[in-house]
Structure formats: C-alpha cells, structure tokens
Amino acid sequence: MQPPPFEIPHPDADAVRQMEKAWSRADLTRYLVRWQNSVLPDLPPAFFDYPTRALDLGCGLGRYILRESARNPDTAYLGIDKGSFRGGSMQERIEKAGRLNLFGLHTNVIPMLPKFPAASLDQITIFYPNPWWPPKHRQKRWSYHPILPLLAKLIKPNGTLVIASNEAFYLGEFRYALAHHPHLGSMMETYAGPIDITEPEAGRTHFEVKFLETGVPCGELRFKKRHHNQN
Template sequence: MPIAQQPHGHLRSFGRIQARPLKPRQAALFDTLLPSIAVPEGAFDPRALAPEAKEVWLEIGFGGGEHMAGQAARNPQALVIGAEPFVNGVGSALRHVEEQGLKNVRLHHGDVRDIVAGLPDASLDRVFIMFPDPWQKARHHKRRLIQDDFLAELARVMKPGARLRFATDWANYADWALEKILACGAFAWPAERADDWRVPPADHLTTRYEEKKLGDCAPVFLDFVRA
C-alpha cells in the first residue's frame, strides 16, 4: 500500500507519524490512560461517552494537545473529542489530560475522517481546525484536509448554529480554506472587518507550534457558523 494512501481511500492529509521515541511516561499512558478515553471505532453517539455534557466539541489535529486540553479545562460543560495521527502528539496530549485531571476529553489516535464518518447527523456544537498541515506545494494541495468531500461530511455532523474555527499561518491555505468553506454553502462567515481574522479570538489559546512562526504570514483565524 502506498504510504500516502489510507485504507479508506483518502489521500493522507498529514505528514510524519512519529518524530522520536516516546518518553517512558507517555508510552505508559498509551497503555493505561488511552484505552479508557479512546473514541470507539465505527459508528458511535458522542452523547453516550459523556451523558452529562451539554455540548460536544471536536478538535481536528490537536498537535501537542495544549489547545485541546486548555479548552476542555475552561469548558467543563463540553465533551471535547480530539483526533491526531501523530504518535508524539497523542503522547503529549495524554500527559496534559492526566496532569490536569480532565474528565471531559476523549481521543482518537488516527485520521479524523474515521471519526466524522461514524458520527450521527447534527451531533457537534463546535469544531476546531488549528494550524493543519499546509501542504504548501501546489502539487500537494490535493492532500490538504480542507476539501469539498470532507467539508460536506463536516457540515453533516454539525448542528445548525455550530461554530467552526480554522486557523493557519500560511496565506495560501487561508485563501484556499475561505474559498472552499464558503463554496460549500453550509457555512456563514460573519466577519466584518480585518481584525475579525487578524486578531486572535478572545477564547483562543496560543500553542507552542504557533509561537514557532513556521508559516509565511501572521496567524489567520477564520470563524464560521453552520447555516
């Protein structure tokens, strides 16, 4: 099987899977903590994972988990589901969950499209896509997460009025995402002035990745509403 091709037929929208060996503590959490907070395989109702939750949020590609954990800590009323294929990122997130004693986080170690495919219609209240792999070269744009078919699936699982935040520090990807998401027809973009996408939203949590400034522009924050 080609390395860029996944079993479900989609081109892989992420790069490396592991950069270095896991630290012993993180490796242990894969065996002790992850099984108890892992998202079930196949179709599932997120409300069954946390019946007391008033909202269900999804973070796509949570990186090291700082943003996801921070949002979960600030919003105990929400069940926060995170998906990340990068082994070291999952290990880092597990550490954050354990250290902060978070009870409202569930994780998927793998492609988020597997989760979205298993979700019921109109089951999510909020979605974060924070600094996804930009695949800068034009020939690699087909590997970007933001594609027509994925947006259609995302719209299916988001409630009317649910919020979607897309953030990137690559200018071309910001333009690409804005065009694709608006063309989808399922999302409204209520921005009225430049500060609405240039200034970090009030509830934004800066991550280590963001601080590295690896992109070609200042971070762009695009907040949409499911129509």
C-alpha cells in the first residue's frame, strides 16, 4: 500500500520564536525535580547485554517492537508507554511473546530517559506522539521540550532518530528544532517525506494501520548522528 504524498512545512514565525525562547530557558535538571519522589522502574539490565539496542518512545501496544524483535533477534528492543491501557497491554503482549530481546516499561518516558547511558542506543523511534494542538500546550511537544537535546546524546554515532506523525505542523517544528537547536548540531537529516512503507504488512503502529486504511496522509523524518569528524 503506497502512502499518500506528504509535505512538511516550515514552522511559522510565531512557532519559531516560541521554540527558540523555550530552548533558551530550558533547564532539564529543574524540570525533572517533579519526579524526584516518584517510584520509577529500573532499566532492564539484559537490554544492555545486546550490542545493538533500539528504544521506542510512547510505544503504545508495542506493535513495532513486537514485530522488529522477531525479525532481528540480535537487537534488543525496549518500548516505554505510560498509558493506563496501552502500557499495561503492551507489557502483557511482551510477556506472552517470550522473546529474550524484547523489553517493555509501563511508565512515563521523560524521567526514564536520563537513566540511559550516553551513546547507548542505535535507534530511537517516536511514532505518532500527542500533537498537543493548543498553543498553550506546545511546551509539551518534543521540539520545545527541555529533554530534546538528551535524545541526541543517547544515540551512538551513525545511530538514527525516527519520528512519524499525521500532523504536518508537528513534523515541521521537529525538523526545524533538529536543524537549529544550539545543542543538536550532531544530528543530520537523511529523509523527510511520506512514511516509508515498502513491506506487505504495512503499519508500524496501530495508529499507522488506521491512517493507512482510511487514507490519512502521514509523514516521517529520519536523522543520523554524525561522528565528530563528519561534516
């Protein structure tokens, strides 16, 4: 199934101004204080036993990591989702699958990310995040968030960051952030356009399956982390 075309717009002047203001005020340590008294799960030690590791943020029911872990038994896949239904169901599906390279955490993504060692991930995927449409909520979007620079720090050189959405404005803002954020110069764009579906079993997430079936256009951005000596 060939996905419809998808144009990713440049964010408007107000969005650019608000993003850059958010970056200048970002204080991740102060932001994370809200979770200092929360009980958070530990990262699964066995995840780090694998030489290649992939993290799916907001993994929903786990469709993507369930499929990819079966295809790539030498890669460890970890999904994190805080949803009361999705996160719990994801963990049940993972336990039922019984794969040693498949892991899931039912918790909030944000306070978990600082637990990962630097340059410990080969891939981070963010599929169909909450768009937080109202302007008063845009500080919760990835492109405005103080956690954003940490994503690049967690990815190994030549590792990839992938984000997909049915909201063109969201991808436009994310694309701008990865190109202009003062602490994200290590990330190089490798693809921007419609979701790249080339396999018979289309749809990496349940949202993507629904969008494909109903003809909703979806877009995708991919970035690679440069080595220090790469231009």
